Amino acid sequence: MRLHHLLTQGAWRIPLALIGFDVVFVHSTKPAPSDPLRLTASINESDLRLREGERKKFARSTGGTNDITSKTLSADEVIGEINNSNYGFIPIAVGPFGEMGSIFRRFWDGSDPLPLPNFDSNRPEAERAARRSILVDTPWDILGKADARWKSERGDSLFDGSYLTSLPSIWAKQQ
Numbered sequence: 800m801r802l803h804h805l806l807t808q809g810a811w812r813i814p815l816a817l818i819g820f821d822v823v824f825v826h827s828t829k830p831a832p833s834d835p836l837r838l839t840a841s842i843n844e845s846d847l848r849l850r851e852g853e854r855k856k857f858a859r860s861t862g863g864t865n866d867i868t869s870k871t872l873s874a875d876e877v878i879g880e881i882n883n884s885n886y887g888f889i890p891i892a893v894g895p896f897g898e899m900g901s902i903f904r905r906f907w908d909g910s911d912p913l914p915l916p917n918f919d920s921n922r923p924e925a926e927r928a929a930r931r932s933i934l935v936d937t938p939w940d941i942l943g944k945a946d947a948r949w950k951s952e953r954g955d956s957l958f959d960g961s962y963l964t965s966l967p968s969i970w971a972k973q974q
Contacts, residue, residue: 814936818887820903825852827895835943847914849892849900856890857932858925879924887937888928902932908968909940942968 825848862873881888892900903914911934918926945967949958957965964970
């Protein structure tokens, strides 16, 4: 997502030049529990599994070689290039039932993210990127902000012209 810095007065301004997203699917091999206490534990376990998927995107296992420059970077140097370019990086961890990781939920609807996981000491750039993903410089609650802007500019007009989608957030969640 490229961010335009010459926007109107009401636009959302942030210091990042670009935000990148990377999707990871987190699988579960356990059947859904039927008892409510086990269900709560399963939800917490799912959140932790999603957080681990997010951690693995920041602390990716392999680097790479640029085909044009022939420069080879370690996995942490790749994330360092993202950080040093003033880019944001938001992993989108998706669970087996469509649930999303807490970092993307913060971006999407303003939910509080889980505490960040621990990173190995040889992955300082991964930890730096993870911290940046939940700082105030990175957009959060984009759907709430879109709803507020819609209401401010359009009042009670229906988004997308349908009574089924009165706000941008409802339209986005139905897609």
